[in-house]
Amino acid sequence: MSINTFGNIYRLTSFGESHGVAIGGVIDGMPSGVALDTDAIQRQLDRRRPGQSAITTARSETDRVEFLSGIMDGVTTGTPIGFVVRNADHHSSDYENMRHVFRPSHADYTYNNKYGLRDHRGGGRSSARETIARVVGGAVAMQALHAIYPGVAVSAYTSRVGDVAMNGDGAWYGLDLIDSNDVRCPDSVAAEDMRRLILDVKKQGDTVGGIVTAVVRGIPAGLGEPVFGKLHAMLAAAMLSINAAKGFEYGMGFAGCCRRGSEMIDSMESRGTGERPRFLSNNSGGIQGGISNGEDIVMRVAFKPVATLLSEVATVDDSGADAVLHARGRHDPCVLPRAVPIVEAMAAMTLLDAALLNRAARI
Amino acid sequence: MSINTFGNIYRLTSFGESHGVAIGGVIDGMPSGVALDTDAIQRQLDRRRPGQSAITTARSETDRVEFLSGIMDGVTTGTPIGFVVRNADHHSSDYENMRHVFRPSHADYTYNNKYGLRDHRGGGRSSARETIARVVGGAVAMQALHAIYPGVAVSAYTSRVGDVAMNGDGAWYGLDLIDSNDVRCPDSVAAEDMRRLILDVKKQGDTVGGIVTAVVRGIPAGLGEPVFGKLHAMLAAAMLSINAAKGFEYGMGFAGCCRRGSEMIDSMESRGTGERPRFLSNNSGGIQGGISNGEDIVMRVAFKPVATLLSEVATVDDSGADAVLHARGRHDPCVLPRAVPIVEAMAAMTLLDAALLNRAARI
Amino acid sequence: MSINTFGNIYRLTSFGESHGVAIGGVIDGMPSGVALDTDAIQRQLDRRRPGQSAITTARSETDRVEFLSGIMDGVTTGTPIGFVVRNADHHSSDYENMRHVFRPSHADYTYNNKYGLRDHRGGGRSSARETIARVVGGAVAMQALHAIYPGVAVSAYTSRVGDVAMNGDGAWYGLDLIDSNDVRCPDSVAAEDMRRLILDVKKQGDTVGGIVTAVVRGIPAGLGEPVFGKLHAMLAAAMLSINAAKGFEYGMGFAGCCRRGSEMIDSMESRGTGERPRFLSNNSGGIQGGISNGEDIVMRVAFKPVATLLSEVATVDDSGADAVLHARGRHDPCVLPRAVPIVEAMAAMTLLDAALLNRAARI
């Protein structure tokens, strides 16, 4: 059952609403014996934090994580890690006009249909503040992954905003380069265009979408479960569970549809008997038959433009009558920069889970 | 744990290899009281069957399903439905030259790394013959869905093959139109071009990819579980678990990245108090915040060109030495026509599961 | 996976160690629309609280629960309910002498073998303080059960302490009678003997075991899943997951082994066509074939004497050398009185889960 729990062995259960007391979660299945670097976890939260730059929402939250269990003398004990991040800067009154009115293209109408009621303040549970728990869960997972595969490294970045696409999409880039600009795009020329586009769109009270690319290095061959638990299927579910995600592809993805098999085959050649073979290309995106092949895992996640506009939109209220909504809440004109650490987090959790599952594959 | 079991409440557990005794499965969680039309199930298997037309593989299998349990006097009893489809037309000797050689861009190398061994005959478990179980599971699910929501209907079709795209992609089409040609494309002009392309590619010993679009009508608002069990995340995992799938999108999908929020918002207007509102557009693809909104659910699945070429390819063997492979097995030059009923099946199972889960949402 | 998560649809994920920052959890799958009485939840925590009487441990904790999410205007919203109970009265220094020494018949040696390390302070995660989360989860579940089945009522009580057994074991008793004495035994004569026994044992620095009986009234026929999810199997797993539980039985239980079928059959007679039949006896304990039959559900849970003695015991340390342990921590001489609300909690969570699962049984 995958409602508010993610994963099979390494599992994150999350809770919390935008304007509730706190966002938090429980990490279960964390292996014992990992010396946790809590500063590294907080750094990932800071990369997700609202208000970090001119191109993100003005909501001001320090988003400090408090760990409640599962760690002794700085080392994981194998017991569940509970954590909370208190909400501080609610402006719940901003949302009073939405108590009975549905924001179009949001979760308002659908939550109301599902549950018969909803928390209208800041989107309640459907708010992207929920992703705080993912970032914590992912940052912890990353440290376990490192302990298992010292060479593992995730490179996630904004590869497209609106009609501005970077050059060199699909390669691996270091964090310094990625975080050298607010947009988190390693192509500094494109980044500047993206930044301008976002500010322009913001000025108009509009929003814009884009793509995050993630490349994972250092995962050995063998991870992923054939058939229903294919590694890319698990990654797809992980990524599409992020707010505003609309599409997922790996390797050649949608572009591969237009190609011939002979153009797409990743031939192999020997590096010597007993050695891992060399792959002459990576159209497979590091996954074949649902199982990692040791090459870089390459994937892309499409994000829609946020549906909150600072202009009047036609909608209905919960009695079914016509209404007009003029949103006042604080929102991102483009989610991409802040989506980057969330994509990293989902990748780390999925891969650690796959690594732990894989321990049961052989006698 | 999602290795060979799909679903939460309605669950398919599948087994079987390409050249083993049989393919089969167990359907658990089927509600009692459904009068099963087994002919309709067999018809879906026939649509997936190899050898059905000039553009599919020549392997000849009747693929008759035998039900072993869970049905009494033609009605489901609520107990698990076991079923088997015997394999008949093995040509295992075709694969003898692959016992130690890895087919590039297949699951051979990765299975070997995961399990330390593999069944090399026809791809073993990684063969698309495994999807027989999905088609049975989906056809049974479809009948339960119909019993719950009489207006439900799935329309899946080939919308692209290589660089040939249909007109009218994303609309709902009837089965008669879709199955009026071998390609299963409701645009008969494009279908003819696609057919020609596939035959051309086949003649060259090559293969080609494409896209299947699926549109589901008649699902009420409220299905899907927020956060990690978003309806589109469940659909993505379902679709990307199909062999050769490389990407998934819903609603505006990847194209939405380039658009502004103001172009994408699905405004609503009243149909009268107490009535379901009218959505003025469906860029959301029928899902908002991970929950269905009552509009058509629209999604696309990208399939790569099959990696089996009838020409020599460079590879390595399981000792790590260089090798050359000349495949002899029987394969589809393009999986799209046969992928259509599999996409339908995965959609039906996912939606039934979501419908049953949703019964627990309220007191 | 059932490590720190209990349940299928209604699910409690718990965290926290005896001497950590807090005990807490996340309740997922709570149906929306239940007006929560938080005082009733706190009352159950108070019944579990240490230091409530002369026959329980002297550790002093107020154990106030703080809810962090999932409730709006006092009503459940269908989103996860996060909660924490802060730890206050640690005496971690009491446990310094146990850092390297294993308490015999506790979880010390086994945790160390499993995880390579352990939190030695107050038993860490293996402490019965973990049951705080169960009591909260159970008290919330009970309110949902009431909303679904207004007549439902759980009666749990101490039916045996050491060699003192009550009269009238297996019947249903009201809370007033049960809580009329510290032991929580509705037979006031036996209760007085039990109380004396516990105080006597305590004086000797020893401990004593016993039995909790639970009777659930008002559950309709049909709950429980045949085969591996039999209602009594789910209840057994629930009850045996409580600290110090050693055995579970339902209906005639172990005593039934000595009986003939003809003595055990629960005959039925008509109450009139279309009416629920009358059962002439309840040897089945309200469950037949793993499914509730509408009669009272009757079960018993055996608890061992706590393994912490206030005298010297022979043991080993984590280097494998002989050691002598003289425990100094504060412990219950008999867990039975405080086990009663925990048994209630596990019963309520299991039955609510079964009730929600059962909604999927039929079309």
Add this chain to the structure above:
Amino acid sequence: MSINTFGNIYRLTSFGESHGVAIGGVIDGMPSGVALDTDAIQRQLDRRRPGQSAITTARSETDRVEFLSGIMDGVTTGTPIGFVVRNADHHSSDYENMRHVFRPSHADYTYNNKYGLRDHRGGGRSSARETIARVVGGAVAMQALHAIYPGVAVSAYTSRVGDVAMNGDGAWYGLDLIDSNDVRCPDSVAAEDMRRLILDVKKQGDTVGGIVTAVVRGIPAGLGEPVFGKLHAMLAAAMLSINAAKGFEYGMGFAGCCRRGSEMIDSMESRGTGERPRFLSNNSGGIQGGISNGEDIVMRVAFKPVATLLSEVATVDDSGADAVLHARGRHDPCVLPRAVPIVEAMAAMTLLDAALLNRAARI
């Protein structure tokens, strides 16, 4: 979800009714690389088979298992193992008089309430023929367990029938001794008394209950998951899911209730630094804090007398009217002898699952 699937990593999904086409299942999560001894599997089925002696039911079934997948050249490949056992000797007409009449203390009334209908022939899914799948799943698991822990061995036997209890209950006995008599009791004197009791009861058209004891040797310390997945809780759920089981205990079990802590503590002494300590007693039954401690795991399962009597019993029919039932089906006067291999099977599956889960506990 645990309806017809058992286990977390090593998982058995079963299907089939008493008078359906076949009983079968799918074993998922079997590690690759185990050379399967299929004769050993069939031998366990033969020990469960009806008609094997004068004290079991006269139904005649050869119960030959056919494996359909997951094995190549006699070795497990890591893919799911499908299997079927065809039903042969139905006497469905024996059950025609039960189409509308509920057998008291069976699952008839409760299935009907749950599903709105039921398969009345031989109990349908509630028949103990379902346990065929368990025996296959358990025999396969046993071979994997042996491959992981070469010293592992399960000893299960009938320790009580009615009021006849064996001497030496709780010790480990070899298969030769256990199977030296029809009752499967290693105390040959008691076995003879039990046999006489069963024949006596059978002659009266009555039935009798009893206890199976199981002792597992060779499991190392560390298996079992703390809190909700305690090893004994998993074993309890496993055992209580067997037809006719009414109680479960481990170690001192219910008898421990009457004892003092000082009598129950399992002291430890050093075998030398770095060696596994010696436990001076085993009142814990090999499990402490829900985790194995390396000692023999000792448990007992109570079985009720079968509810099918060959005499008239008062009941009701599915219209709610009074009825009288005179059963004609073939049934065991005592399930104990045939329950022994089923208890073994459930123990093997649970322990293998725990062993595979445990691989994820540490970095």
